[in-house]
């Protein structure tokens with residue numbers, strides 16, 4: 001008898017502001033954009049922050065040119081799901097290192113936006129099975145959970161607080177990593193699935209540059225969304241691993 005997949009728990013939606021921090025333009029579109037469309041449709045504020053500009057992502061295009069193309073694609077892609085603030089931290093694509101400098105730049109963003117929820121990408125070693133995750137994703141996700149903690153402590157990266165014009169922010173309740181193979185939660189994306197597809201399609205130069213001959217955005221997203229939906233009890237869903245962040249939790 002085939003094993004019954006574990007049910008997923010609905011994500012908390014009692015919040016008003018979220019900050020999404022991912023390594024590359026296109027990361028959110030491969031797993032979270034339809035969820036973002038749902039949230040902005042509920043009147044929530046969602047901000048995007050890209051650690052790099054994905055400038056090393058297209059083999060046939062020089063990074064200086066590629067950066068401009070990909071930032072533009074990301075802004076269009078964000079607008080499709082109701083996000084009009086998109087920031088780029090300008091860190092080097094492909095060679096991100098987990099460490100204190102990366103935590104510092106992400107802490108600065110968390111202190112500036114003061115979100116209740118923070119979304120990042122899967123930072124486990126794999127996507128499940130033998131599909132290895134990518135180094136920038138792992139570095140970014142690990143730095144995000146640490147930066148959320150750092151942001152609440154005035155003595156960490158204190159130059160941002162003393163003379164930097166920022167206040168500590170310890171108000172992030174949870175960090176959510178989309179696409180994690182250890183996801184225990186999900187959100188229904190049935191009604192916003194099409195917006196998610198359109199949002200991924202906005203990365204046209206990147207998708208063409210991948211050279212995956214028969215890549216179909218809808219088909220790709222549908223496979224994952226249907227699987228998660230089955231476990232949530234909806235047609236489509238996006239899955240997340242939840243990390244509680246509140247002080248004292």
Ligand SMILES: [Zn+2]
Pocket residue numbers: 023024026027134137
């Ligand atoms: Zn990526």
